Amino acid sequence: MSNLKTTLTGYTGYRGREGHWAFLLHRITGLGVVLFLAIHILDTSFVYFAPQLYDEVLKVYRSTLFGIGEVVLVFCLFYHGVNGIRIAYLDLLAPKAWTIEKTRRSAYLVLVITLVLWVPSAGYMIYNLLRHNFGMFGG
Amino acid sequence: MTNIHQYDVVVVGGGGAGLMAAMYASQRAKTAVISKLYPVRSHTGAAQGGIGAALGNLEEDSPEWHTFDTVKGSDYLGDQDAIEFMCHEAVQAVYDLEHMGLPFSRTADGRIAQRPFGGHTNNVTKKPVRRACYASDRTGHMILQTLYQQCIKNNILFYDEFQAMDLLLVDGKVAGVVAVELATGELHVFHAKAVIFATGGHGRIWEITSNAYAYTGDGCAIVARRGIPLEDMEFFQFHPTGIYKLGILITEAVRGEGGILFNKKGERFMERYAPTIKDLASRDVISRAMYLETRAGNDVNGQRFFYLDVTPETVNKYAEIDGRTRPDGTPYRVTAQEILSKIPDIADFCQTYLGIDPTRQPIPVQPTAHYAMGGIPTNIMGQVVIDEQNTVLPGLYAAGEVACVSVHGANRLGTNSLVDLIVFGKHSGIHAAEFALGADFVPLPADPTEYVREQISRLHAGSGKEKAAAIAREMKAEMFDHVGVFRTQEGLEHAIQKIRELQERFKDVRVTDSGKIFNMELLQTWELGNMLDLALVTAQSALARTESRGGHARDDYPARDDVNWLKHTLAWMDRDQIRLGYKPVVITKYPPKERTY
């Protein structure tokens, strides 16, 4: 188990740069998304296996807590996807571009693109959440 | 409890010489290498410029010329039979390295690339010749890596991080070595038929040095304590271009590529000291020129440094003035890019330690203690010889910087040390294996580790009144000031007295760490003892030699004196006294002449 300790020390304590953070975020977001996906497949299957219960599921989905979680999920998928494309592009098409400058810059670019996608989405989702759950904006 | 191991051949040291010896010895005899550093950490890895061999890949060259240049470079103190042997063997040795995988830089037609280097000339035109075979500016690194790789391939047995502390002699024959295992603090006895010392130099005695922390002269000190003389210890090379204050080496190759030295007036002062090859004169000549310039007040800011300029503008300007051409006859002109590609590591040092880009700014340099020409006397087979008659001590070998064959005489030419390692490393390996096959083990003494234990317990038993660090500091400063580039009787006497005083004070040092595991303090304090001993031998040998020759420059005896001093110094450490003796220089083809560049 000393490896686990080393790993955690390294993940949190090592002052890695962009590549290190990109790796950590990619891993965390990937695991987050797959966890959600597993649950999501199962709950959606209620539509077929237990349609009555699906309404309950939808209630949970509409809860405030879940709404916030959903905003996070959207970030996770956006980040993971955009960064995944960065990795796939460099690995498959431009292996020579795995250089310090390009890695640093592309890691920032990924963050920017993610935010460009996420911020409006999150805004709209929060708007909906506030409207439906808190009756704001004439909801 | 001590651990006893038995090998036909034990190699002490895992640098270029040690690995080469191990590779050849292990082909025939059961061999082990013990090294206080991981072999790849050895100082051979620091060598930058190149390895000299008359391959003639770019222009006409011959081992004869290489021989003559080396003899001349040695200020006629080198043994000419050994030099001739080395320079002829060099060619095959370089091809051997290539076959082992060494990634030499290449010429356009795929051959090993070569560059000019200080003191290497075309004997006919007297112009610099391209003789230094190189792999960028990390030739030594590539030699060390390549040899280590081959050792792995050949399953050579390594005792990494084992520090030898004593040589076992029984009735004038080698019985083995005693080493401490750093990781456990345990003593190990290596019972051997033949022992090869390849422990490198001792440049850490001086304050400003290009040498590694590990360069504490363990090999010389160990054998000297066992009654073996040290040869030509007064000859220590000061390399003219160490980075100001740090001593980090800026290879001669920088001047080979066209770099020029300037004093504070912006004058190319080497024109005055070596009118023919100017900035590519040999090291002792340039270091001495710098000293004289300093004395004349021409050093920059009065701080004893000069500028080495490799900016393309300067290089091209002076290449034009000198009429330097490329092999195809076109004028020699360079771009910043080209310079960078030839000396990437140097550029990196300048960037890291000085924050300057050498293709835009000049590099501040000063002479730095660099290379021990002297050491354990050997013959061309690497056998240690212990007196004026060159009597062989059976089973004991030395190779590399620790040895004095003597091929470098009073001054080593750049690139010749790597040649020395490879050639004599190889031959000592071959010969040691041969010897071991025909010899029996000499029985170990009753208590083989006694002397080492005694030395260690003394280091623990000191009163603690004195600090090792302070003693080291004072020794280095004293040596740099008085046993440096220029020496005088007064200075040397001062130094000798000071070192004796430091040796006394050293007895009051106490090692605070009483542990066994990686007790670096203990070992480093022991190393300081070695350095003090060698400092004394160096100063004593220098005081006796009342002439100036190569790396040994006496202010009070400025001329070379072939009548009285064309001989090698031998220095014995008899308890606390240094006894000096002399043996003749071997001269075959080249009678001494005045040495001008």
Add this chain to the structure above:
Amino acid sequence: MQIKLRVFRFDPEKDQKPRFDTFFMDVDPNDRVLDLLEYVKADFDSSLALRRSCAHGICGSDAMRINGRNYLACKVLVKNLHSDQITVEPLLGLRVIKDLIVDMEPFFENYRSVLPYLINDEALPEDGKERLQTPEERDRFEDTTKCILCAACTTSCPSFWSDERYVGPAAIVNAHRFIFDSRDRAAERRLNILNQQIGVWRCRTAFNCTEACPREIHITTAIAEVKQAILSGKV
């Protein structure tokens, strides 16, 4: 300038647990961190244990974690750290033996596993001279010949932290040096070794290795080239 130096200490013969010793000292911004550690040994606590030799970034002895990142202590100047607090710790992922000294054996074992030596059993040129190689062929692996086996890369790699069987960037760099050498004939063997579970596929391009390499080797590029060679079967 005045700095606060914190040094990781652990003496296996005395201590149950590691501790940090703190030293306040006046230093020159141009001092190397190695110089500071030498000041500690000279003036404060001579029992501090570390490896070092060349003092100019060429022997690979003194890789360690400085302010949380791997450097050679002799190649990083105080001013480069932009801080008056300096924390020095041993490399992560290798067992600490004493103070800043770690057990390098697993690292060298990984290195040896990739056949880091020239293999070519074909006859040598008849004239006994060098095997030919063009400057272009030589350039192909120039970068990876620079490695000094300091382990700064491997011990900064998240994949290595979690599993020291991963051969690690340093081993791949040294394999690369031979795979792309036109004189070598064992690329196939090396690529098959690196195609294993503990080989190149463990690299998640976390890039700490390249950031840490004191020789500025483009490690991740080299790893990517090896991956490509495995996939395409071409070197």
Add this chain to the structure above:
Amino acid sequence: MSVTAKEPEKIRIQKNFDQIAWMAMRYSGVLLIPLAFGHMILQDVVVGVHQITTDYAVERMATLGWKLYDIFLLAFAFGHGMNGVRQVFRDYIHNPRSFRIVSSILFVVWLVISVIGAITLLAINPAMGR
């Protein structure tokens, strides 16, 4: 010019799972951009959970186009994700036996959930709406 005139070496590499998985992660990832991003943007952002009802879900899943889309998404996203999880576990679990057990469990989880998802997608038809 190549003076060594080295024959391009014919190198045979033993194909293995890691190598294939590495490629698969990248290709499936690229494919997942339209699939996963599309799905998420539509469902979570544009439509939003508050508009989603059982009827909506049934209707959508019953349309042939969306059915295909969802099946692809299920196959690629969950496969990609579960292999990702397997790789992460492999970083931390070193005992080969333990790892074999864990990956078997992951495989079963993947299979069961995928089958449940597949049945749902395949079986739903418009008639099921209320």
